[in-house]
Amino acid sequence: AAGVIQSPRHLIKEKRETATLKCYPIPRHDTVYWYQQGPGQDPQFLISFYEKMQSDKGSIPDRFSAQQFSDYHSELNMSSLELGDSALYFCASSLVGAPEKLFFGSGTQLSVL
């Protein structure tokens, strides 16, 4: 069965650079969530989208933005990267009719040098 696809798997950037992470939800899933997990930390909710509209916002820095496109894939754009942005970024998807169960991608490991 198709799962949530994230790309790239690994990304290395320098301070002050920008990064774009992509997420392709499970087909027919209409809700996408982004989470950030720092080293040894629990996942922190960043932002979510339902039917291409932002549905909820968590601890997402102003330097980050995200959107969901017409094909339901989502992109997380990160600018003016800081060392502290180094983390594993997860995308998850769900169906509005079954919002309780999230399916997570394998994540993008971002390293900011």
Next chain:
Amino acid sequence: SQQGEEDPQALSIQEGENATMNCSYKTSINNLQWYRQNSGRGLVHLILIRSNEREKHSGRLRVTLDTSKKSSSLLITASRAADTASYFCATLAPLVGSARQLTFGSGTQLTVLP
């Protein structure tokens, strides 16, 4: 502060033993879920228990929920080396509008020694 706090933070047991992990949370919930994460990998959904349920089983997993104490436990019976991973509880607040975010606890690192 975190919605879910887990204990212990780390647990090391021998293969065949049972492992129990606990989670506490602070606010009202719609349901509580347990996830597993292998090192540096994605989160895998294990089991979900609703706020009106007290116990649930799935294979070697047993989850309990005590809403009066705002706590849950995950029991893995007859552990295997392959169960070595981090285990997180996550809570879903009662649905308000479109808010459906999961709030994760700090996780328990389980090591099962062969």
